Amino acid sequence: MLKETFIKLLENYTDDKNLVNELWSEITQNYSDTNRYYHTLQHLENLLQQLTTVKNHIKNWNTVLFTLYYHDLVYHSTQANNEEKSAELAEKRMNQSSVPTEIIEHCKNQILATKYHSKSADSDTDYFTDADLSILGQPWEVYSLYYKNVRKEYSVYTDLVYNAGRKKVLQHFLLMNRIFRTDFFYKKFENQARQNLENEIALL
Numbered sequence: 001m002l003k004e005t006f007i008k009l010l011e012n013y014t015d016d017k018n019l020v021n022e023l024w025s026e027i028t029q030n031y032s033d034t035n036r037y038y039h040t041l042q043h044l045e046n047l048l049q050q051l052t053t054v055k056n057h058i059k060n061w062n063t064v065l066f067t068l069y070y071h072d073l074v075y076h077s078t079q080a081n082n083e084e085k086s087a088e089l090a091e092k093r094m095n096q097s098s099v100p101t102e103i104i105e106h107c108k109n110q111i112l113a114t115k116y117h118s119k120s121a122d123s124d125t126d127y128f129t130d131a132d133l134s135i136l137g138q139p140w141e142v143y144s145l146y147y148k149n150v151r152k153e154y155s156v157y158t159d160l161v162y163n164a165g166r167k168k169v170l171q172h173f174l175l176m177n178r179i180f181r182t183d184f185f186y187k188k189f190e191n192q193a194r195q196n197l198e199n200e201i202a203l204l
Helices: 002-010 017-031 041-052 061-070 082-096 101-113 123-132 140-153 159-174 183-203
Strands: none
Touching (some): 017 041, 017 082, 061 082, 061 101, 159 183
């Protein structure tokens, strides 16, 4: 599903099959890195499923798809500029594929929005960031696997350092009036997400 969707997306802009295959290989390699436990191809698969449920609400579907594939392309747990680096690489690859500038700029802004998940003036961006956070509202068994995988990605840090940072992130979400910006995802995930976050904080 992921590969087929990516190929169909790129075929809108380029006839270069070798380029398309190279770009797909880069995506699979990056998201399959041995240091990744949560930010993987499975994460992209889940995102695609969540976004497909609200496709009729999304104005620029192709832009959102580019954002999906590239938003975590660069991911190093010790770096604070992953979103910026991912946006830069997305711009480079989309230019190679002759994607229009308007889509590229929109995609870059959506990728950067995943850094803080703040409310956007653009509804497509809100749908994307909500889908990106949908793991927070999953049943506890699924959420438990998620937070354990995130811990593995940050294994370079001691429990003392990691727990303090993680607690700060979780409390940041709990202090928001709404974790999910769109009504669809708010109704679907908000209550369970808050419960999960509180449960994880209690375990730290």
